Amino acid sequence: MYLPEGITSHAFDDSNTAHQHYQQFKQVLYPLVKAKQGEILSIEEAHFCSYHLAKINLKDDPIYILLHATYPYVSVASEVDFFKAIFIYHPFAQELKPYYEIIPLDYLEQTVLLKRAKKGVISLNIDNQLSQHELRDVVYWKPSCIGDIIFNHWD
Numbered sequence: 217m218y219l220p221e222g223i224t225s226h227a228f229d230d231s232n233t234a235h236q237h238y239q240q241f242k243q244v245l246y247p248l249v250k251a252k253q254g255e256i257l258s259i260e261e262a263h264f265c266s267y268h269l270a271k272i273n274l275k276d277d278p279i280y281i282l283l284h285a286t287y288p289y290v291s292v293a294s295e296v297d298f299f300k301a302i303f304i305y306h307p308f309a310q311e312l313k314p315y316y317e318i319i320p321l322d323y324l325e326q327t328v329l330l331k332r333a334k335k336g337v338i339s340l341n342i343d344n345q346l347s348q349h350e351l352r353d354v355v356y357w358k359p360s361c362i363g364d365i366i367f368n369h370w371d
Contacts, residue, residue: 221346267283303324338351
């Protein structure tokens with residue numbers, strides 16, 4: 217896997233696409249959660265972050281489902297706050313596989329290392345197509361792992 221341009225949600229500002237993804241997310245999630253005798257506690261549309269967020273309860277097992285606002289990438293977390301998500305493996309993610317790409321936990325947790333070359337060019341230790349603007353955001357926000365780049369609250 218690699219990080220495509222726009223994954224930080226800065227290169228492509230298409231709120232219409234994000235809203236369409238949010239509507240589809242709700243349509244996909246409700247029947248899947250219901251089939252597992254679960255409950256959707258909340259679903260939030262991405263406004264000041266790069267992802268839509270659903271909090272669900274599956275048989276007294278609360279988890280968060282994060283869907284990237286512009287790419288069909290999904291992850292699961294046990295906790296989500298403004299600065300950090302605690303990514304986890306959860307079998308429910310497999311239910312989303314027909315609709316979205318599930319980002320592997322080991323990839324989300326991979327450490328981000330910055331490299332600076334001559335003339336101010338910035339690069340990362342991971343395969344990516346991030347723009348220099350996005351790379352400058354990475355320098356500014358100092359994410360500790362790839363998951364923090366994909367699912368972020370950067371402005």
